[in-house]
Amino acid sequence: MKLLHIDSSILGIRSVSRALSAQIVEREKTIHPDLTVVYRDLASDAALHLSAAHIAAWSGKALEGAALCCDLELGEEYLTELFEADIVVIGAPMYNFTIPSQLKVWIDRVVVAGETFKYSERGESQTLLPTGKKVIIASTRGNVYQTDTPIAALEHHESYLRSVFSFLGLHDVTVIRAEGLAFGTDVKNAAIRKAQAKIAALVA
Template sequence: MQLLHIDSAITGEQSVSRELTKRIVAAWKAGHANTMVQYLDLAAQAPAHFTADAMGFRTGQEASTDAQRTENALSEALVSQFLAADVIVIGAPLYNFTIPSQLKAWIDRVAQIGRTFKYTDKGPVGLAGGKTVIVASSRGGVYSTSEGGQAMEHQESYLKVVFGFFGITDVRFVRAEGVGMGPDAKALAFANADKDIAAQTAVPANQPQVAQAA
């Protein structure tokens, strides 16, 4: 089993979402001992924002400049890595009501017609189904408990739509919100997130847990 671990927070060791993805990956590996992990830090290795030079894979035209060849090679590497993964764990903090621009730049690279989706006479069809995506969602405030808060967030809602467009129906969320509202609220957020982690990484009852190799 291939697991792709992605972080996008820019706050380093202070990042809540990075701590959550670390816990999620550890919990997943505890129940799936054959898991191989690849790590992608989008804050340290952010792909450039999408430009005309990176449009080759969408138009089907052969790259004619060095800039186009470089951009297309990067897009190919990222989409191939994504498609090879069975499980994707993504750290997605809420920045200004949405996801970090680094994570959006990655999504722009893997959203490739003919690779992760296609258009038909009946509409778009996702081509990347069968994967599990677990999103570590961190928020300074509380957005999930009111209609006003839910209307303001374009983080979890956006990611659910994007991965659904790719054909991925198993999209799970581990949420820590209210982390900017004081120490007690942050501690409660981590406690709730740990419950989510246990639930979202649990081995199904009909699937025996694989023992860790000594």
């Protein structure tokens, strides 16, 4: 059994999403003792943003330089890792109301027509990924984005990730959320404890 573990926070050892995603992985190892883990730290090593050179390479033009060549290989590795993963764990902080750009770069490499999905004649997406994958998101944010409040309209974070995974046919998505992290130590610690309790309650 394989687990793909992705982090994207730029806050290093102070990161809450990194701590929570690591705890999720430990919990999954307890549930599945045969688990093999592949780790990607997108904050320290992410693929390049897509560019005209990528489009040219994909359309069969000669590659421009070693950097692009390595980057295309990295994109292939991202795809293989997603195909092979039974469980995908993502540490996803909110930056400016959405996900970190490093995580968006990963999404740009794995949401690829003809690779992970195709369009039906009616324009709906059809997954090309193996079925049965589980996605667990460690979601962190400074504010609180309760539904039916004015700030909820700015929530393009979990909703975006859920939309992307649903588009790829991945519907088994669990969000472990710690929010209100900018509201002082007590609120922050309570939010983290609540998230940790959800992690402890994860089942196969």
